[in-house]
Amino acid sequence: IQAEGAREVAVLGATGSIGTSALDVIARHPGRLRAGVLAAGRNVEALLDLCRRHQPRHAVVAEPSAFPALRDGLRDAGVSTQAHCGDDALQALVAGDACDTVVAAIVGAAGLPSTLAAARAGKRLLLANKESLVLAGELLTTAAREGGAQVVPIDSEHNAIFQCLPDAHARAGLRRIFLTASGGPFRGRGRGQLAAVTPAQAVAHPKWSMGPKISVDSATLMNKGLEVIEAHHLFGLPGDSIGVLVHPQSLVHSLVEFVDGSTLAQLGLPDMRTALAVGLGWPQRIESGVGGLDLLEHGTLEFEPPDLEAFPCLRLAYDALAAGGTAPAMLNAANEVAVSSFLQGRIGFLSIPALVEDTLAALPVAAADSLQALLAADAQARRHAEHAISQGGAPMARQQ
Ligand code: NAD
Ligand code: MG
Known part of the structure; x- marks a missing residue:
C-alpha cells in the first residue's frame, strides 16, 4: 500500500550491487519511498525475485529474448507488475509518471540513454553510472540543468564532496578537492608483479563489495581515473584541481579544500547504502542500515600517493580529460572492451592499460559537440580495441 507523498523510485540495474543496496534502503522506509520501476539486463530470475518482494508497477529487461520469461514469471507469481523490454x-x-526519482545504476555506457532520459525529464537523479558522465558529461550536465533535474552523485567519493559542498553557496572559496582511493587489491605491487594476476584476484576488493567491472577498474586504478573525469563534470573543476590520495582504510571518502586553509571531509564505513540514503532522502537524513564509524576501533588513517608507474590507467584518464573532446569517451570505451576481455580470460591484466593507451594514441580526437559524435567515437574505440585483441597485436605483444 502506497503512503501519501511517497517518492516513486525507478531502480535501473536493480539486480546489481548498487541496485540491491538501493532496494535495501527503500524497503526501510515504506511510508516515504516506493520502488515503482525495476530494470535489469538479462537476469530474469533475480528480477522476478525482486518483483515478488517489492511489488513495483513496472519491470524492464534489456534483453528481448528474456521478455517472455519475465512476463510469464510475473503472471505465475500472481504479481501485478507490468513486464517491458528494451531501451525505448x-x-x-x-x-514518465511512473517515477520521480531515478537510481541510475546500470553498468557501463549502456546506462547512458536511460540516465540522459532521467536528466531531460527533470527527475531527481541518483547517479551511480559514472561511465555515462565520462562518455557524455557535458551533454548530461546540460540536460540536467535544462530539464531541472537534481543530480545527487552516488559514487562514494562524489557523494562525500556533495555532502561537503551541497550548493553553490558552499562552493565559494573552494580551492581543490581530493578523491580518496583504496588502492585496490594490488596496492603496493610493482608492474612486474601484476602481469599474471587473475580475474578472481582482481575482483576480490579489500574494502568494497561491488560488481565485476568496477572491481577490475579499482584494481587497475581506472576507476579513480573515471572518477576524476566524473568530478570534473559534477563540480566544474579542471583536472589539476582534482587530486587523488590512496587511503587503504576507505573511511575518509573524499576531501575539499578552501582558500582559507580549511579542509572538510566526509567519513563513514565503506557501505554504499549511506550514499544512497543521502540521495533518497535529501535534504533530509534517513536511516540506511549502516552503523556509525568508531574511529577508536580503526585507530589509524593512512594516506599515500598513487603509483602511476604500476597503474598507468589513472594517468591515461587525466590525459584524456586534458585532451578533451571525444578522448574521455574513447578511454571509457576501450576500457570497457579491455575489462570484459580480461574477465573472459582473453587478455592479461597489463593489457588493459596497454589497450587503452594504444586506442587513444591511434584515434583522432574530435569535438564532443553532439551525442552522435560521442557515440561514433565510442563505437570506433570499441572496434579498435576489439581488433587489437583479436589480432593479438602490438599492445598485447608488448605486455605479455
Ligand atoms: P553490477 O554489475 O553489480 O550491476 C549492474 C546492473 O546493470 C545489473 O542489474 C545488470 O542487470 C544491469 N545491466 C547491465 N547491462 C544492462 C543493460 N544493457 N541494460 C539494462 N541493465 C543492464 O554493477 P554495480 O557494481 O552495481 O555498478 C553499477 C554502476 O554503479 C556502475 O556504473 C559502477 O561504476 C557504479 N558504481 C558502483 C559502486 C559499487 O559499490 N558497486 C560504487 C560506485 C559506483
Ligand atoms: Mg567510487
Missing part, C-alpha cells in the same frame, strides 16, 4: 520502453518509463 525503459526510457519512456524513466521519463
Whole structure:
C-alpha cells in the first residue's frame, strides 16, 4: 500500500550491487519511498525475485529474448507488475509518471540513454553510472540543468564532496578537492608483479563489495581515473584541481579544500547504502542500515600517493580529460572492451592499460559537440580495441 507523498523510485540495474543496496534502503522506509520501476539486463530470475518482494508497477529487461520469461514469471507469481523490454520502453518509463526519482545504476555506457532520459525529464537523479558522465558529461550536465533535474552523485567519493559542498553557496572559496582511493587489491605491487594476476584476484576488493567491472577498474586504478573525469563534470573543476590520495582504510571518502586553509571531509564505513540514503532522502537524513564509524576501533588513517608507474590507467584518464573532446569517451570505451576481455580470460591484466593507451594514441580526437559524435567515437574505440585483441597485436605483444 502506497503512503501519501511517497517518492516513486525507478531502480535501473536493480539486480546489481548498487541496485540491491538501493532496494535495501527503500524497503526501510515504506511510508516515504516506493520502488515503482525495476530494470535489469538479462537476469530474469533475480528480477522476478525482486518483483515478488517489492511489488513495483513496472519491470524492464534489456534483453528481448528474456521478455517472455519475465512476463510469464510475473503472471505465475500472481504479481501485478507490468513486464517491458528494451531501451525505448525503459526510457519512456524513466521519463514518465511512473517515477520521480531515478537510481541510475546500470553498468557501463549502456546506462547512458536511460540516465540522459532521467536528466531531460527533470527527475531527481541518483547517479551511480559514472561511465555515462565520462562518455557524455557535458551533454548530461546540460540536460540536467535544462530539464531541472537534481543530480545527487552516488559514487562514494562524489557523494562525500556533495555532502561537503551541497550548493553553490558552499562552493565559494573552494580551492581543490581530493578523491580518496583504496588502492585496490594490488596496492603496493610493482608492474612486474601484476602481469599474471587473475580475474578472481582482481575482483576480490579489500574494502568494497561491488560488481565485476568496477572491481577490475579499482584494481587497475581506472576507476579513480573515471572518477576524476566524473568530478570534473559534477563540480566544474579542471583536472589539476582534482587530486587523488590512496587511503587503504576507505573511511575518509573524499576531501575539499578552501582558500582559507580549511579542509572538510566526509567519513563513514565503506557501505554504499549511506550514499544512497543521502540521495533518497535529501535534504533530509534517513536511516540506511549502516552503523556509525568508531574511529577508536580503526585507530589509524593512512594516506599515500598513487603509483602511476604500476597503474598507468589513472594517468591515461587525466590525459584524456586534458585532451578533451571525444578522448574521455574513447578511454571509457576501450576500457570497457579491455575489462570484459580480461574477465573472459582473453587478455592479461597489463593489457588493459596497454589497450587503452594504444586506442587513444591511434584515434583522432574530435569535438564532443553532439551525442552522435560521442557515440561514433565510442563505437570506433570499441572496434579498435576489439581488433587489437583479436589480432593479438602490438599492445598485447608488448605486455605479455
Ligand atoms: P553490477 O554489475 O553489480 O550491476 C549492474 C546492473 O546493470 C545489473 O542489474 C545488470 O542487470 C544491469 N545491466 C547491465 N547491462 C544492462 C543493460 N544493457 N541494460 C539494462 N541493465 C543492464 O554493477 P554495480 O557494481 O552495481 O555498478 C553499477 C554502476 O554503479 C556502475 O556504473 C559502477 O561504476 C557504479 N558504481 C558502483 C559502486 C559499487 O559499490 N558497486 C560504487 C560506485 C559506483
Ligand atoms: Mg567510487
